[in-house]
Amino acid sequence: MTEASGAGVPEGLTVAVLGGTGPQGRGLARRFAAAGVRVVLGSRDAGRASATAADLAGATGGDVTGADNHGAARAGDVVVVAVPWEGHGHLLAGLREELAGKIVVDCVNPLGFDKQGCFALPVEEGSAAQQAAALLPDSRVVAAFHHVSAVLLEDPEVTDVGTDVLVLGDDREATDLVQALAGLVPGMRGIYAGRLRNARQVEALTANLISVNRRYKAHAGLRVTDV
């Protein structure tokens, strides 16, 4: 992996997506595959992952295959975690070996919903990303893609996603690579936004964006000004 396929993204890089059969995983996979990145979708059910992967390969013309989450974790150089908060800790606790040495990108938002709408859940470790780092001490955990709407990512009519992505982490090389991956998606920019200890408010801010979406019937994202 020496040449760049997009500025800062090594040629031949494989991105795996745990929970890749859901809207967010499918959406990110679609955009990375369309940019020429090899993608492996993970699922609790390898057959479901393969069926979703075949659809995405057909839709994008890209290299997309499916596996169970363990197989996907083994296959990825960069592994995106796109499962619901409820399954996050359990899944990652069982993947420590497979994910050792890898860049793990956590986009999980610990949120609750009640009659008043959406709200951020308290997390013992501080944030989902910090929980990932605690469970995966041999991995390079990065937090990113929390505010990107799966609806936009999955819509083939949306040619410019038009949003910034806040990228957080303690490993400069890892955050640089994830920023570069975000930059492969038309209209998307990866912006470094601090250490992993600052992931809590980034995850929680999603509750505000969901409130915006409900009020204005939108798929709101973020733009960072003057950068």
Ligand SMILES: NC(=O)c1ccc[n+]([C@@H]2O[C@H](COP(=O)([O-])OP(=O)(O)OC[C@H]3O[C@@H](n4cnc5c(N)ncnc54)[C@H](OP(=O)(O)O)[C@@H]3O)[C@@H](O)[C@H]2O)c1
């Ligand atoms: N949707 C969005 O717009 C959006 C935007 C930004 C961030 N996110 C975050 O991305 C994550 C995924 O969102 P989503 O909307 O795609 O969620 P989802 O559809 O509820 O779940 C994604 C996939 O995770 C797997 N899964 C479900 N429950 C699981 C469990 N208990 N343990 C392990 N795997 C489980 C399922 O795949 P299998 O059944 O095939 O295993 C499912 O297809 C969430 O944490 C969310 O906060 C979502």
